[in-house]
Amino acid sequence: MCGRFSLLGTPDEIEALFDLMDIGTFPPRFNIAPxxxxxxxxxxxxxxxxxxxxxxxxxxxxxxxxxxxxxxxANYPLMINARSETAIEKASFKTAMRHRRALIPASGFYEWRRDGDRKSQAYWVRPRDGGIFAFAGLYEPWANAEGSEMDTGAILTTGASENLRFIHDRMPVVIERQDFARWLDCKTQEPRHIADLLKPAQADFFEAIPVSDKVNNFANTGPEIQERVTETQEVRKKPGRAKPPEPDDQMKLF
Structure with a gap:
């Protein structure tokens, strides 16, 4: 799964990788939360x-x-991830799988190894060679009863690659640059045509760096949350879940 990730590249780097025109300016984001x-x-x-x-x-x-x-x-679950193996069969995701596939620029993601029901160790999972890459994503426009509209999205997941299974059995789907066009082409590429892209990343693509539990709190947004720690450190008391920011504040992040 993927519950936190980061995007540290500059706008110029993102524009170059994804062949985009001017996307404006925004700061590096170390701890992107649901x-x-x-x-x-x-x-x-x-x-x-x-x-x-x-x-x-x-x-x-x-x-x-x-x-x-x-x-x-009010009673609808927060769906930040979608299982790639079953997304085309699920009422929630099947239309987006056919018509609204997306790429999500990222510099890495965070995952937690659990000890029973407790998160025992956080890891910063990033490409061994650094740089920006792309998650496979889905997006969906949504409007409330008052007519206010917003776009919403999820990250597609798959089974973890061999070197990450000791942390978690799931990971985000990574779309390689040579496959960007095929993944985004919802006009000629049906879900069955791009099913081969929904696979774990190569085992040597990512490295997992143990980090502190600072990442657990979305209010911690600086580079210190990515500093390496010793894996054998004493597990701290499980922190309480922080209240998510209000929507009006969220939209000021970019």
Whole structure:
């Protein structure tokens, strides 16, 4: 699964990797949490005139997928992840799998090894060679009863690669650069055509760095949460769950 991740690349680096035009400016984000806005890259409607650049656009999305048919979110679960193996079969995700696939720029993600029901050790999982990569994502427009609209999204997950299974049995799906166009092409590429992309990353792609439990609190947003710690340190008392930020504050993050 994926419950926290980071995006540390500059706008120029993101534009270059995803073939985007000017996406504006924003700071590095070390601790992106559910319900906060995340950056997604989606396919545009038509190719740019006279350009060889793929038609893609950046979209700011609330991390927490809400199907368009949901009327009241009060009792609806927060869906930040979608299992890639079954997404096309689920009422919540099947339309997005066909029509609204996305790429989610990231620099790494956090995962916790559990000791029973307790999170015993946090890990910062990042590419061994550094840099930015892309999660596979889905997005969905949603409107409340008053007509207020927002885009929502989720990260697709799959079984963990061999070197990460000691932490957790699930991990985000990573889409490689050469597959960006195929993944985003919802016009000619049906879910069955891109099923081969929904697989674990290569075993040597990521490295897992043990970090402190500072990452557990979404209010900790600095680089110190990625500092390596000794895995054998005494497990601290399980922290309480912090209240998510209010939506009005979240949308100020970019």
């Amino acid at each position: 319900t906060q806005p995340i950056l997604m890259v989606v396919s545009g409607e038509t190719p740019p005139p006279g350009s060889n650049r793929p038609d893609r656009r950046a979209l700011l999305v609330r991390w927490g997928f809400i199907p368009g048919w949901v009327k009241d979110t």
